[in-house]
């Protein structure tokens with residue numbers, strides 16, 4: 001297994017606007033994710049967590065610094081190439097799931113693969129595999145409104161993981177799920193990282209961050225700890241009991 005960084009942020013800053021009203025959403029953040037690593041990002045509201053995730057996923061561009069996905073600086077890519085990296089290497093799980101209501105679970109999961117040129121029969125097979133991996137294989141032919149919130153969330157994770165993607169970006173993926181279902185979703189994410197992917201997980205909850213290998217903290221756009229040495233005590237306690 002390669003130990004090359006799957007994601008590397010090199011002294012990345014993001015400033016919105018300019019002059020006295022400029023907002024420094026991120027300040028000189030450096031962060032490296034290696035294969036199999038799940039890193040949690042915590043910090044108060046407005047500290048820059050979503051901005052970090054958007055930059056990592058090529059949905060936003062840094063004002064300074066560089067974002068590298070599997071060794072490629074995203075700034076060197078044209079629009080088409082960036083779109084291809086986003087489809088092939090990256091998976092997103094956001095709070096609003098963005099499942100397409102008119103498509104079944106399997107069709108939702110297969111869609112990004114078909115957009116990437118995979119034949120529909122092969123894309124469906126990949127989708128079934130991804131759905132089975134997250135424990136909802138038997139719901140493949142149901143529509144989103146025929147599933148519970150937790151089941152829909154698993155479908156969204158399957159869609160983020162389908163095919164050869166190696167980097168999963170999750171912004172509060174447990175959203176409004178009850179705590180049991182939320183834990184299940186994190187267990188799936190953890191298992192996927194153990195199987196070779198890398199994950200960046202934004203969360204407000206220390207017990208969710210406990211699933212991560214490392215926890216990094218943002219404050220006013222700056223990383224205040226990237227060592228994992230000094231997370232809050234509750235994170236350490238919870239990590240000990242990780243299932």
Ligand SMILES: Nc1ncnc2c1ncn2[C@@H]1O[C@H](COP(=O)(O)OP(=O)(O)OP(=O)(O)O)[C@@H](O)[C@H]1O
Nearest residue numbers: 016023024025043044045046047048049050051052
């Ligand atoms: N498009 C934008 N224009 C101006 N300011 C922005 C923009 N996007 C984000 N910001 C500002 O950048 C800062 C970081 O925002 P971000 O959404 O990354 O924080 P967050 O930690 O994810 O917050 P939350 O936990 O509330 O979701 C905030 O001050 C926010 O108001």
